Amino acid sequence: MNAERPEDPGQSEDPERPKEPERPKEPERPKEPERSDDPERPKEPERSEDPGGRPIGRRVFLGTLGLGALGLVTAPVVQRGLEGFLGAVAGEDPTGLTGLLPNGGGFRYYSVAASVPHRTAADYRLTVDGLVDRPRGYGLADLRALRQTRLVRDVQCVTGWRVPGTPFEGVRLADLLDAAGVRSSAKAVRFTCFDGTYSESLTLEQARRPDVLVALRMQDKDIGHDHGGPVRLYVAPMYFYKSAKWLSGITVTDRVRPGYWENLGYDVDAWVGRSNGRSDDPTG
Amino acid sequence: MTPPAETPAPPDARIRRFSPAERWVHRLTAALMGVCVLTAAVLYIPQLAVLVGRRDLVVRVHELAGVALPVPVLLGLASRAFRADLRFLNRFGPHDRLWLRAALVRDKRRSSRPAGKFNAGQKVYAAWIAGASLVMLGTGLLMWFTHLTPLVWRTSATFVHDWLALTIGVVLAGHIGMALADPESRRGLRTGTVSRQWAKREHPLWRP
Numbered sequence: 003m004n005a006e007r008p009e010d011p012g013q014s015e016d017p018e019r020p021k022e023p024e025r026p027k028e029p030e031r032p033k034e035p036e037r038s039d040d041p042e043r044p045k046e047p048e049r050s051e052d053p054g055g056r057p058i059g060r061r062v063f064l065g066t067l068g069l070g071a072l073g074l075v076t077a078p079v080v081q082r083g084l085e086g087f088l089g090a091v092a093g094e095d096p097t098g099l100t101g102l103l104p105n106g107g108g109f110r111y112y113s114v115a116a117s118v119p120h121r122t123a124a125d126y127r128l129t130v131d132g133l134v135d136r137p138r139g140y141g142l143a144d145l146r147a148l149r150q151t152r153l154v155r156d157v158q159c160v161t162g163w164r165v166p167g168t169p170f171e172g173v174r175l176a177d178l179l180d181a182a183g184v185r186s187s188a189k190a191v192r193f194t195c196f197d198g199t200y201s202e203s204l205t206l207e208q209a210r211r212p213d214v215l216v217a218l219r220m221q222d223k224d225i226g227h228d229h230g231g232p233v234r235l236y237v238a239p240m241y242f243y244k245s246a247k248w249l250s251g252i253t254v255t256d257r258v259r260p261g262y263w264e265n266l267g268y269d270v271d272a273w274v275g276r277s278n279g280r281s282d283d284p285t286g
Numbered sequence: 287m288t289p290p291a292e293t294p295a296p297p298d299a300r301i302r303r304f305s306p307a308e309r310w311v312h313r314l315t316a317a318l319m320g321v322c323v324l325t326a327a328v329l330y331i332p333q334l335a336v337l338v339g340r341r342d343l344v345v346r347v348h349e350l351a352g353v354a355l356p357v358p359v360l361l362g363l364a365s366r367a368f369r370a371d372l373r374f375l376n377r378f379g380p381h382d383r384l385w386l387r388a389a390l391v392r393d394k395r396r397s398s399r400p401a402g403k404f405n406a407g408q409k410v411y412a413a414w415i416a417g418a419s420l421v422m423l424g425t426g427l428l429m430w431f432t433h434l435t436p437l438v439w440r441t442s443a444t445f446v447h448d449w450l451a452l453t454i455g456v457v458l459a460g461h462i463g464m465a466l467a468d469p470e471s472r473r474g475l476r477t478g479t480v481s482r483q484w485a486k487r488e489h490p491l492w493r494p
Contacts (some may be wrong), residue, residue: 054377054379057377058377059375059378059412063417066418067420070421074439075442077441077442078441113335228336
């Protein structure tokens with residue numbers, strides 16, 4: 003399935019140029035008619051088809067590689083144009099097929115766990131503990147009873163997709179931290195999830211920002227399971243991997259403990275446009 | 287039991303088309319490509335991602351299959367029959383131009399589709415998919431080992447990788463579709479032999 007390599011043996015003479023003058027008189031297969039009744043050389047398997055011809059295959063092969071390199075170089079410009087176009091099309095596409103195109107907009111489902119249990123109002127529980135004076139647990143109704151904040155910002159994934167103007171609504175993380183009474187030795191907050199695998203973290207200063215929510219609603223609906231419901235973290239100014247889905251634990255710690263993706267090389271301070279080597283427009 | 291002199295071979299005679307080396311190269315490449323495509327689908331299509339989860343495991347399988355993809359072809363270079371096939375795939379004669387022109391105007395008559403061991407469409411496909419696979423490998427490595435290059439490259443590599451993946455998916459579907467429509471060509475890759483009639487009909491210029 004690969005094309006021929008230039009250094010392939012048995013190719014020493016390049017018949018492309020020398021053959022050129024003879025081509026008008028159909029030189030490619032003059033011997034073929036006499037092949038079957040030529041007793042001299044009946045055995046030449048695999049070799050009898052025109053040995054000449056132009057090495058077009060190699061040119062297609064190298065041309066494809068060249069186009070790939072060109073695509074790499076021009077990608078930033080092309081991508082910007084395409085994103086704008088697809089974003090506009092996706093808005094009016096009833097089939098949703100454009101969502102499957104690269105950069106076609108819409109959310110992608112990423113889970114690192116094999117399967118994630120479903121939690122409902124009946125059995126959902128969010129615990130706040132660690133370096134706090136008053137550790138406690140919240141049910142869904144408890145969270146809904148607290149002051150709700152609604153933010154409308156873009157969502158930017160570190161893999162490139164961006165969903166513009168997405169409303170999130172929920173309780174400010176700062177409110178929960180204040181209610182628990184953070185001790186003076188505390189420096190950071192660690193988040194754990196009921197998928198059993200994912201974790202995240204923020205510095206205490208980041209966690210107290212007004213655009214960091216314990217979100218109950220997204221796109222003006224209760225957050226469904228696939229989007230990390232019933233409760234997920236929402237860190238508006240950072241790449242979306244910081245917004246841990248299926249949030250079940252908030253632990254105040256004395257230092258930042260890198261989360262799941264951060265242990266795999268992603269930045270801990272994941273400001274959109276200022277981390278992970280990306281230059282996206284800020285969302286915060 | 288001497289047949290009459292005029293009768294060439296019996297019409298149902300089988301002739302050799304592929305050696306074991308060529309068949310194994312195709313088989314292993316197809317398997318690795320299949321793994322790449324399936325894992326890519328799981329990484330990309332939300333509904334499948336929901337079903338499978340385990341994103342980092344799927345990514346790892348995808349990466350390993352992608353890196354291994356060129357290996358069967360490289361091993362195949364040890365086989366003389368495989369190298370001869372590469373030569374056939376590379377060289378385009380005047381009949382290939384006829385074939386391509388007929389394909390462009392959807393002229394399906396046999397007489398306007400002369401072909402040697404491989405027809406011009408197969409030659410173009412082989413060269414293109416080889417180049418495209420290496421572009422996928424290169425951009426994939428840029429996405430994998432991000433610390434080796436300036437990080438803007440990752441975004442560009444992701445862009446090329448995604449769109450080329452979509453293109454490969456379409457072309458590959460065509461490749462498989464054409465194989466499904468031609469049982470004898472599949473038999474050729476499965477058993478190594480094809481019927482004489484088929485060879486005469488589909489590859490009249492081929493001299494096995």
